[in-house]
Amino acid sequence: MNTDFPRILSLLRKERGLSQKQVAQDLGIAQALLSHYEKGKRECGLSFLIKAADYYNVSTDYLLGRSPVSNGGIITESDIPEGNTNSKADSRSGDLILVLNKKLITNSIEVIFSLLQKIKSSKLSKSIASMLMLSVYKAFRITYSSNSKNDEQLFGISQTNALQLIDSAICLDVGSAVAANESNTQNALSITTNSIEEDYDKQGTALLSLIKNSEKRIEKINTD
Secondary structure, eight states: SHHHHHHHHHHHHHHOOOOHHHHHHHHTOOHHHHHHHHHHHHHOOOOHEEEEEEHHHHOHHHTSSSSSSSTTTOOGGGGSSTTOOOOOOHHTTOOHHOOOOOOHHHHHHHHHHHHHHHHHHHHHHHHHHHHHHHHHHHHHHHHHTSSTTOGGOOOOOEEEHHHHHHHHHHHHHHHHHHHHHHHOOOOOOOHHHHHHHHHHHHHHHHHHHHHHHHHHHHHHHHHH
16 A cells, blocks of 8 residues: 555645545545545545546645655756755766765755744754754764774764764754744744745755655665
8 A cells, every 4th residue: 555645645635724524525525535545544546546636736646655746756966956066076976866865965954944044943943953063074974984094183072982972962952953843833834845845946846855765764764
């Protein structure tokens, strides 16, 4: 059974502020059947899939979780903007996967910081920024150590201690970010898949692609 379809079907309805009763009536099915579709208890037929895609103005590939964007497009390296860095040298290296991943990450971070500016919570912004900086620091330390001749005196903390403590520090930042969200009820920002695509165009596409790729990785770990 496709596990993405029930989640996306339910998400689309909720993002548009529609009740199950209204959607079921519009699609010509019983509310109980729609509820079963949204909970993954029943699989729908092809005719309902097409009807639901037309109703929400999305592609069937998006509904089935095959594409991270509503129009069902396949994301390629050329579809994603360069961000703030010049990747011509990277592109010439021929490692297109590396270039694509870099674009996904840099553009997604641009969207995150843009959203943080709108939320206007200094505590949340500080926690998120620290979380990202620690992740970059960790990635650089591992990359730096790929050559044993690179002098570890560049760093003030030994690699063994650093790698053990970084994840703990990130966990603390996650806790601070969650606490900041709980206390920031006045400036809560409404974010939907539509708003990400409409407000950030290709940068939003990069973020949605990163989400899909990350969850594939998480699911793989969970099932291994």
